[in-house]
Amino acid sequence: MKRWMPLGLIISIAIIGAVFCEEIFAQENAATRRMTATLSGSVIWEGHDLSHTSVSVYRDKELKELYTSGIPQLGDGQFTIRVEPGRYYIVAYVDVDKSGNFDAGDGFGVLGITDWNDQGQGYQLLEVDKRQKIRGLEVPITARATFIDGKLKIVPTSQYEPSQFQQFQTALRTATSGCRGILRLGQGPVNPQASLGNRKALILAYTDLSWKYRAGIAPVADTGGWTLNLLPGKYYLMAIVDNNNTNKLDTGDDFGFYGVEDMRKRGEFPEPVLISPNKFTADIEIAITATYQTRKRTATENTSILTGHVSLPEDATARVEVYAEAALVTPIASGETAVGGIFRIALPPGEYYVIVNFDADKDGRYSDGDGLGGYGTVDITTEPPAPIVLTEGENLDIELVISARYDANGLLHAAPPGIEAHIEQGRIAGRITWDGHSVQQGILSLSYSPDFSAPIAIPISLAGDGNYQVSVLPGIYYVMAVMDANNDGTTGITDGVGIYGTRRPARGEPTAINVFSGQTTAHIDINILASYIDEKGNMAEIEDGGRWEIKKQYGEPEDIFRLTRNGRMNEEWKYWTKGIGFLWRANGAGWEFGDEERFTPKAGITSEDPPTAQQLPAHIYFTHDDIIWGLAPDGTNVPLGAGHNPTVANDGTLLFQDREGNVIVRHREQPNGALLLSSRQIARDVAISPDAEYVAYTRPDYGNRSRVIIRHILTESEFVVPSTALQSFTPAWNSDGSVLAYVTAGTIENPDDTGDNRNIYAFDQVTTSVEPIVVSAADDTEPTWSPANPNQLAFTRTEGTYQQIWLTTYSDEGVPTERQLTQKGGSHPVWIPPEGRWILYENNGQLWQIDTQNPETTEAPLMSNGQVVFGHEPTISNQQSATD
Numbered sequence: 001m002k003r004w005m006p007l008g009l010i011i012s013i014a015i016i017g018a019v020f021c022e023e024i025f026a027q028e029n030a031a032t033r034r035m036t037a038t039l040s041g042s043v044i045w046e047g048h049d050l051s052h053t054s055v056s057v058y059r060d061k062e063l064k065e066l067y068t069s070g071i072p073q074l075g076d077g078q079f080t081i082r083v084e085p086g087r088y089y090i091v092a093y094v095d096v097d098k099s100g101n102f103d104a105g106d107g108f109g110v111l112g113i114t115d116w117n118d119q120g121q122g123y124q125l126l127e128v129d130k131r132q133k134i135r136g137l138e139v140p141i142t143a144r145a146t147f148i149d150g151k152l153k154i155v156p157t158s159q160y161e162p163s164q165f166q167q168f169q170t171a172l173r174t175a176t177s178g179c180r181g182i183l184r185l186g187q188g189p190v191n192p193q194a195s196l197g198n199r200k201a202l203i204l205a206y207t208d209l210s211w212k213y214r215a216g217i218a219p220v221a222d223t224g225g226w227t228l229n230l231l232p233g234k235y236y237l238m239a240i241v242d243n244n245n246t247n248k249l250d251t252g253d254d255f256g257f258y259g260v261e262d263m264r265k266r267g268e269f270p271e272p273v274l275i276s277p278n279k280f281t282a283d284i285e286i287a288i289t290a291t292y293q294t295r296k297r298t299a300t301e302n303t304s305i306l307t308g309h310v311s312l313p314e315d316a317t318a319r320v321e322v323y324a325e326a327a328l329v330t331p332i333a334s335g336e337t338a339v340g341g342i343f344r345i346a347l348p349p350g351e352y353y354v355i356v357n358f359d360a361d362k363d364g365r366y367s368d369g370d371g372l373g374g375y376g377t378v379d380i381t382t383e384p385p386a387p388i389v390l391t392e393g394e395n396l397d398i399e400l401v402i403s404a405r406y407d408a409n410g411l412l413h414a415a416p417p418g419i420e421a422h423i424e425q426g427r428i429a430g431r432i433t434w435d436g437h438s439v440q441q442g443i444l445s446l447s448y449s450p451d452f453s454a455p456i457a458i459p460i461s462l463a464g465d466g467n468y469q470v471s472v473l474p475g476i477y478y479v480m481a482v483m484d485a486n487n488d489g490t491t492g493i494t495d496g497v498g499i500y501g502t503r504r505p506a507r508g509e510p511t512a513i514n515v516f517s518g519q520t521t522a523h524i525d526i527n528i529l530a531s532y533i534d535e536k537g538n539m540a541e542i543e544d545g546g547r548w549e550i551k552k553q554y555g556e557p558e559d560i561f562r563l564t565r566n567g568r569m570n571e572e573w574k575y576w577t578k579g580i581g582f583l584w585r586a587n588g589a590g591w592e593f594g595d596e597e598r599f600t601p602k603a604g605i606t607s608e609d610p611p612t613a614q615q616l617p618a619h620i621y622f623t624h625d626d627i628i629w630g631l632a633p634d635g636t637n638v639p640l641g642a643g644h645n646p647t648v649a650n651d652g653t654l655l656f657q658d659r660e661g662n663v664i665v666r667h668r669e670q671p672n673g674a675l676l677l678s679s680r681q682i683a684r685d686v687a688i689s690p691d692a693e694y695v696a697y698t699r700p701d702y703g704n705r706s707r708v709i710i711r712h713i714l715t716e717s718e719f720v721v722p723s724t725a726l727q728s729f730t731p732a733w734n735s736d737g738s739v740l741a742y743v744t745a746g747t748i749e750n751p752d753d754t755g756d757n758r759n760i761y762a763f764d765q766v767t768t769s770v771e772p773i774v775v776s777a778a779d780d781t782e783p784t785w786s787p788a789n790p791n792q793l794a795f796t797r798t799e800g801t802y803q804q805i806w807l808t809t810y811s812d813e814g815v816p817t818e819r820q821l822t823q824k825g826g827s828h829p830v831w832i833p834p835e836g837r838w839i840l841y842e843n844n845g846q847l848w849q850i851d852t853q854n855p856e857t858t859e860a861p862l863m864s865n866g867q868v869v870f871g872h873e874p875t876i877s878n879q880q881s882a883t884d
Contacts, residue, residue, distance in 0.1 A: 035082035037128040038857060041137025042518075043077035043092040045107055047368065047408055048141070050077035052095035055139070057081060057088045061123055063110075078519070080857050085130045089123050092139040105162065107141035108154055116142040116156040133856065177275055178229040179205075181284030183220045183239055185254075200242045203228055203286065205235040207412045208372055208404070209270065209384055210321070210328050210355050215410050232277045233411040234381065234459055236270045239286040256288040257327060263290040269326055269384040274459055276441050276487075292329065302346035304390040308398040310341035310356050310373070318358040318371075320345065320400065326353060326384065349392045353385045356400045371402035372412065379414045380404050382457040413471070414446075414456045426515040429469040430524035432462055432481050434496050435544065435591075437528070442483035442495075444470055450478050450510050474517045476801055478510045481526045496528035497539050501845040501870075502625050503548050505530040506541050511845030511872075514802055514825035521824075523846060523861060523868045531589060545584050545591035552629075553637050554578060555865050570594070576602045617832045620840065620862075621646040621654065622847060622871035628656050635865045640666070641673065645685070648877040649692035657686060665713075667692070676713070683709075685730045689737040696721075696731035696740055708742045708763075721763045722770060734785040739764050741773060741783040741793060760795060774808055774818075784829050788836030794821070794829045794852075803827045805841055807852060821855045822848075830876050840874050847871050 043053050056069040067088065070081050094107035102108075112124030128134055144160040145152055183201055201220035205228055207213045215235060218228040228237075241254040256263070259271025273281055310318050320343045321331040332352075337343040358371035376386025381404045390396060404412045432442070440462045445455040460468045460481075479500040486494060501511025515521050527548065530539040550573070551557075557573035564570070569586035579601035583594035620631040621640075628640040643664065646656040653667040661679035663686050666672070676695065677683045683697040684706075695711050708721040708728045721728065726746030733740055745758045760774040760783045774780045779798040786792035791810040796803050797820075805826040807819045821839070826848060829841040840849050840862065847869040851858035861868045 034084045036131045037083050037085055038080055038133045039083060039088070039090065039126065039128065039137060040080040040133070040135050040856070041078070041139065043079065043094070043109065043139050043141065045077070045094060045109075045141035048094065048096070048107065050094060053077050053079075054093045054095070055079045055081060056091045056093070057083060058091060059086070059088065061089060061125075063089060063091060063123075083128060085128055085132070087125055087127045089125060090137065090139055092141065094141055102145060104145055104147050104152065105160075106145045107157075108143045108145060109139045109141040111137060111139045113142050114140055116154075117158075135856070177232050177277055177279055178216075178227065179235075179237075179273055179275060179281040179284055180225070180227040181282065181286065183224045183226060184285055184287045185241075200245060202240050202242055204238045204240065205230055205273075206238065207233065207235060207406070207410050209236060209374075209380065210357065210372060211236075211238065212357065212372075213406060213410045213412070227280075230275050231409055231411070232275050232461065233409070234272045234274050236272055237284070237286060238270075239288060241288060251292060253292045254288045255290060255292055255329075256286055258284060258286045260289065260327065261287060263325075263327065272382075274441070277461055279487075302348055303392050304347050304349050305395040306345045306347055306352075306354070306388070306390065306398065307395065308343055308400055310337055310343070310358075310400045311402065312337070312341040312358065315339055316358070316360075317341075318356050318402075320354065320356050322347065323353045323355070324350065326387070328353060328355065328385075347390055349390050349394075351387050351389050353387055354398070354400065355380070355385055356402065358402050368406060368408040370406045372404045372406070373400050373402040375400055378403055379456040381412050381414045382455075414458055425471045426474050426517055427469055427471050427520040428477075428479065428513070428515060428524050429467070429520050429522050430500075430526065431466045432468060432483065432498065432526045432528065433466050434483055434498075434528035435547065437483070437485070437496065439483040439485060439487075439496065441487060442481055444468065445480040445482065446472060446477040447480070448475070448477065450512075452478065452480055452510075455480070469520075472515055474515050476512050476514055478512055479524055479526065480505075480510070481528065483528055485531070493532050493534065495532050496542075497530040497532065498526040498528040500524055500526050503527060503529050503544075504541060504625065506539050508625055513844040516802075516824060519824065521844060524844070525868075525870075543587060543590040543592065545587070545593040547584065547591060549639065550582055553639070554580070555867075617838065617840075617849075618876050619648075619652070620847070620869075620874060620876050621648055622869075622874045624871040626659065629871065631864060631869065637864070645873055646875050647686060647688045648875050649688045650690045650877065651692055652877060653688060653692040655686055655688045655695065657683075663695075663697070677711075687731050687733060689733050690735060691737055694737065696733065696742075698729040698731070708740070710740065710765075722768075723761070725761075730782055732783045732785060734790060735787045738766055739785070739790075741785065743781050743783065760793075774816075776818075780806075782828055784831060784839075786836040787831050787833045792836075794831065794839055796827045796829065805829050805839065805850065821850055821852060822859055824859055826850075828873055830874055832876055840876055842872050842874060845870055845872065847874055 039057070043050055043055065054069060057067045059065040059067050068081060068083065070079065090111040092109045093102055095102070096105045096107060110123050113121050115121060126134060142157060143154045144157050146155050146160055183203070203218045203220060203226045204214055205216040207215050216228050216230050218226050220226045237258040239256045243252050244250065257270035258273060260268045262268060273284060275281060306322070310320070312318055317337050317339060318341065319334060319336050321334040322345060324332050333345050333347060335343060335345055354375040356373045360369040360371065361367060372380055374380045374385030375388060375398055377383040388396065388398065404414055406412055442460055444458045444460045445452060446458065447453065447455045458470050460470060462468055481498045483496040485496055497505050499505045499508065499510045500513065502508025513521050513524060529544065530541045532538070533540045554575050558576050559574040561572040562569065571584045572581060574581045579599050581597040584591040585594050618633060622629055623644045623646065626642055626644060628643050628646050630638045630640050643656040643658040646654060648654050653665065655663060655665050655676065658664055662675055663677035663683050664673045665676040682700055685698040687696045689695065693713060695713055697709055698706050699709050701707050704726065706727045706729055707723070708731045710719045710721065721740065721742065723744060725744035728742050728744050731740050731742045740763045741760055742763065743758050743760055757777055757779045758781055759772065760780050762771050762773050764771070773783070773793060774795060780795055782796040784794050792807065794805060794807050797806045802825055804820055805822040807821055809817050811817070824843065826841045826843045829839050832838040832840055837853055838849055838851055840847060847862040848860065849862050
């Protein structure tokens with residue numbers, strides 16, 4: 001029996017097609033002032049792209065009366081919809097072909113239906129009251145649209161079959177990408193016909209270095225040439241002279257690997273081949289350099305023991321294999337781990353390579369979700385296993401991690417180690433731009449450290465506008481992009497380099513980003529501003545002539561003109577509505593500034609309407625790449641000088657530290673800045689009082705101590721805040737300057753134990769008393785007082801890996817209540833005056849904001865002129881600084 005689908009719903013689905021084209025979360029059919037309730041959850045469809053998903057809310061069970069529709073903002077299927085109090089049904093659609101219409105192949109799901117074939121299941125009715133929040137809803141995609149007898153109908157996903165056109169598209173993608181080359185026998189010239197005779201030679205492509213998942217096979221022609229059709233991805237190539245016609249490598253076959261010239265040379269590993277979409281990688285030469293022989297048993301006894309542990313899901317097992325050759329052709333020993341990942345293998349003394357295979361679904365073959373790892377490698381997709389040397393009688397214990405996973409096509413993708421393979425992945429998304437280049441292929445390198453040691457390399461293909469998205473396991477990463485300038489499929493000289501968080505790849509400091517399970521870390525935008533200059537990985541920065549600063553200050557140019565003068569490219573930017581233009585001249589791979597032109601602003605001449613400027617809440621100051629920026633409420637962005645740690649008073653007086661460590665003050669009497677504290681005074685964590693009369697800062701003291709100092713600016717008199725803590729730092733004034741919060745670590749009684757957790761205290765200048773504010777087992781730092789509620793304080797808490805913004809509120813009886821505000825990471829919180837309801841903070845090198853009264857649905861990046869604001873260390877004031 002088939003589930004009945006009303007004709008009215010099919011018609012309404014076609015109408016919903018218009019929703020697919022929207023870029024914002026649209027809600028059109030109700031008065032927004034009555035929408036006080038929220039419905040939030042996720043659309044679930046494993047293995048499918050959810051970037052073009054729509055969620056609709058209906059009032060009736062027949063799904064005819066559409067109430068509202070919307071698109072998940074992050075493109076990951078997670079949605080939040082505001083509704084009036086009432087009774088509703090939820091429906092999800094996935095526009096698979098991104099056509100903007102609901103048509104054949106698109107996904108369909110209704111809340112309450114987990115199996116479209118099960119007639120016993122019904123649509124789940126949701127009833128919400130005023131201001132109620134229903135969270136954690138899951139809408140699985142259980143059906144798909146298809147044409148039957150010329151009519152669009154809904155069928156279970158298990159019964160759906162793609163159309164001939166869809167099958168053709170997949171076949172075309174495979175047919176138009178791959179690699180081709182020549183087979184060489186030994187060290188001599190290419191002449192297979194003289195040596196092969198009646199034997200057959202084959203080229204085999206594998207997705208992994210353990211030679212387990214074969215993705216393609218092709219015969220070698222009499223001329224030695226071969227062509228292999230493959231889906232886009234990364235592969236390892238093996239060539240065999242198949243003497244026994246088994247189509248695989250076994251005893252007596254001659255063989256070789258791409259990238260290996262001498263099989264006997266220690267540490268020789270095959271090199272990968274990168275296959276790009278709709279392109280053939282050509283001129284690949286593979287040499288036959290060895291004959292496969294069954295390993296002879298030796299008289300040497302297994303006197304050594306290799307033991308270890310594999311990080312696996314609960315109750316799971318994996319297979320450990322030991323190889324004597326770096327090429328990992330055939331194992332000399334193998335065994336299944338016990339539950340919990342423990343293994344023990346007896347071996348003779350020698351040098352070995354160890355890998356681990358994880359069959360997640362226990363289907364006996366390599367399929368989606370299965371894992372692969374090796375000893376001594378944090379990313380087996382780019383770095384082969386390291387050798388292990390066992391001496392006679394040695395008992396060696398090792399740790400193995402699953403560092404890569406197979407997808408549905410058998411391609412192997414990096415999965416950062418240290419986290420169990422069963423944890424749901426997150427995503428990193430953004431845009432990569434290279435001024436003057438249209439490169440589409442490259443490598444995204446992720447690292448746990450800012451020096452990019454032991455990076456995890458992920459091949460990427462950019463969309464036409466430079467967008468990318470990759471899936472990784474949760475963690476904190478630094479991100480680098482290397483773009484293939486000459487499309488040779490390898491990293492080399494002239495390839496472009498960019499690092500997230502800095503426009504100076506060779507000198508700047510990268511910014512770490514948070515990746516959470518099941519979430520997308522968005523806007524990780526990278527500018528290519530350096531290129532490799534030698535084979536050792538040294539790079540030279542590309543001079544852009546100040547173009548980045550101009551865009552940050554004025555936005556995207558309204559017109560760009562290019563012309564060649566005296567054989568040199570010139571580029572002119574016009575900001576017609578702002579009355580200013582700039583000229584650059586090409587200088588090698590970069591640009592040099594030519595001239596600036598000012599004219600009377602003109603209106604109504606641009607072909608497109610300029611983006612509507614979002615009115616910002618106040619004057620915001622922040623740092624980016626060691627520059628202090630001032631961002632006005634109208635979106636005007638002005639560089640104020642080199643430095644970091646800006647802090648501002650109520651009257652707009654601005655303090656910051658320059659690159660030498662001096663504390664600089666800028667106010668109306670000193671618009672160009674004046675020295676307040678020299679670097680010799682070793683002031684850190686400087687904070688100006690609201691009335692601009694005092695400055696609090698941290699100063700190192702003897703015995704590894706640090707103290708908080710309050711200094712009167714006019715008289716230069718100082719007061720040391722009393723504390724028995726070993727270290728005190730990051731002072732923060734309350735709204736009237738009477739109370740100073742600060743952070744402590746360790747005690748003078750135990751100077752060697754600074755601990756991993758810090759606490760927050762407050763010093764009352766009126767009563768000269770010190771009181772604990774936040775004391776916990778976690779690491780609590782960066783306090784900031786509410787400007788509206790003197791009993792409320794926000795701070796940064798670190799638990800485990802991530803930092804989040806928390807809020808503590810004291811009752812009239814002095815009882816504190818703590819609440820976590822952010823779920824996607826955050827640090828350096830500051831309140832937005834004067835209401836003290838919203839908080840501005842730093843996250844992933846971007847400025848974010850959140851409503852403390854409604855944090856579940858307001859956690860989002862700060863937007864200015866339609867763009868995300870990138871920066872660190874925000875501070876905020878109602879008054880404009882005299883230097884803006």
